[in-house]
Amino acid sequence: MHRICTMKNQLNKKQEELIERYGVIQEQFGLSPAAARVNGLLTVADQLEFTFDEIRDVLSLSKSATSNAINTLLTLDYIGYRTKMGERKRYFYSKLDQWKDKMEKGLNRYQEYNKTMKEILAQRTPETTDYNNKLEELTQFMDYYMQEAQQIIKNWGNL
Amino acid sequence: MHRICTMKNQLNKKQEELIERYGVIQEQFGLSPAAARVNGLLTVADQLEFTFDEIRDVLSLSKSATSNAINTLLTLDYIGYRTKMGERKRYFYSKLDQWKDKMEKGLNRYQEYNKTMKEILAQRTPETTDYNNKLEELTQFMDYYMQEAQQIIKNWGNL
DNA sequence: TTTTTAGTTCTTGTGTTAGAGAACTAAAAA
DNA sequence: TTTTTAGTTCTCTAACACAAGAACTAAAAA
Numbered sequence: 107m108h109r110i111c112t113m114k115n116q117l118n119k120k121q122e123e124l125i126e127r128y129g130v131i132q133e134q135f136g137l138s139p140a141a142a143r144v145n146g147l148l149t150v151a152d153q154l155e156f157t158f159d160e161i162r163d164v165l166s167l168s169k170s171a172t173s174n175a176i177n178t179l180l181t182l183d184y185i186g187y188r189t190k191m192g193e194r195k196r197y198f199y200s201k202l203d204q205w206k207d208k209m210e211k212g213l214n215r216y217q218e219y220n221k222t223m224k225e226i227l228a229q230r231t232p233e234t235t236d237y238n239n240k241l242e243e244l245t246q247f248m249d250y251y252m253q254e255a256q257q258i259i260k261n262w263g264n265l
Numbered sequence: 266m267h268r269i270c271t272m273k274n275q276l277n278k279k280q281e282e283l284i285e286r287y288g289v290i291q292e293q294f295g296l297s298p299a300a301a302r303v304n305g306l307l308t309v310a311d312q313l314e315f316t317f318d319e320i321r322d323v324l325s326l327s328k329s330a331t332s333n334a335i336n337t338l339l340t341l342d343y344i345g346y347r348t349k350m351g352e353r354k355r356y357f358y359s360k361l362d363q364w365k366d367k368m369e370k371g372l373n374r375y376q377e378y379n380k381t382m383k384e385i386l387a388q389r390t391p392e393t394t395d396y397n398n399k400l401e402e403l404t405q406f407m408d409y410y411m412q413e414a415q416q417i418i419k420n421w422g423n424l
Numbered sequence: 425t426t427t428t429t430a431g432t433t434c435t436t437g438t439g440t441t442a443g444a445g446a447a448c449t450a451a452a453a454a
Numbered sequence: 455t456t457t458t459t460a461g462t463t464c465t466c467t468a469a470c471a472c473a474a475g476a477a478c479t480a481a482a483a484a
Contacts, residue, residue, distance in 0.1 A: 150385050158461065255410075318431095330474075332433085
C-alpha cells in the first residue's frame, strides 16, 4: 500500500518562520533544537495533531531525533498524545494549558535560590553590616515577589 | 619579594559548601562553572573585595578561566570592581543591588515570547476555535502577569 | 633599561551534546 | 508465518564549551 502525496500538512512561509522563531525562544528556555522545533510545529500548525512520521516528514528529522524530542516534551508535559480506535500510532498535540502550573513551578526555583541566599546571610560575619543589609533586603524582596506573584497567578480567571 | 602566607582569604567548610551550592544554581541560570564559582565566592566570603590573583588562588583556577569568568560577570553586571590609589590591580566585588533591574529585564524576555505567541495566533486558521481561544487566553494571561509583576517590583521599597 | 605586575589572548586537550543512520523490538496485519 | 508498522535504542561523528598552560602585552617598578 503506497502513500499518496496529499500536501496535507504543508506549511506556508509565515508558519515556517514562526516555528523557527518560536524554536529559538524555546532553545533559550533549555530545549534541544529538535525538541524546540517539534514544540513549535505543534503550536503553530493549523493541523492540531501530528503522528510521529508526520513530524519527521515536516521537520526533516531522523527517527532518533524525533523520538528523543517527543519524549522530552512528553516528560516536560509540553505536549500530550491521544490514540484512535484500532490504530497503534499516537497523535501528538501541544498542551497549551497548564502554563499557569509551569509559571508556579518556575517560581519554586527562586524559592530554592532564596533558601541558599538566606543561608549565606546567616553564616556571614556581622562586621560587613552594609553588605549584609543589602543581602537581607534582597532575600526579603524575593520572598515578597514570590508571594505576590503566586497571588497574581491565583487571581487569574476570577477577577 | 616573596609572598608570606597569611591565610587571610581562607574559607571555612560551610562557606565552601555554600559557594558550591550557589555555583550550581548559577550554572542553571546559564553561567559557566568557573563564572558561577567566582560569583559565589564574591557573594559568600566575608572578605568583600578580591583581586584577580586572590580569586585564582582561592578557587584554584587558571589565569584564562579567571579572566574569562570575571569578564563575563562584568558584562552581565553581576560584579563590579574598584581600584586603589597608586595600585594597578582591580578589586572585584559582588553587585547585590540591581536585582530588581535584572528581574525587570527577565520579564522582558517573556514580552518577546508573548509577541511571538500573538503572531502565531494572528495567522492561525479561524477553524480551530477551541485551540485559538486557549492560545488567546494564554497571551492575555501573560500580558496580565507581566503588568502585575512590574507593579510588584515598582512597589517594593515604598510600601 | 630590564623586570615585575596584572592581566589578555591563543593553542590545545577533554568532555559533552545533538543528531544521523542502522539495528533492534513488539504488536498488528497480511 | 512473514511482513509491516510504530517506534526505541545503540553507535558513531561533528560541533561546541570549558578550562589549562603558554605566549603575549602594556604599564609600572626597580
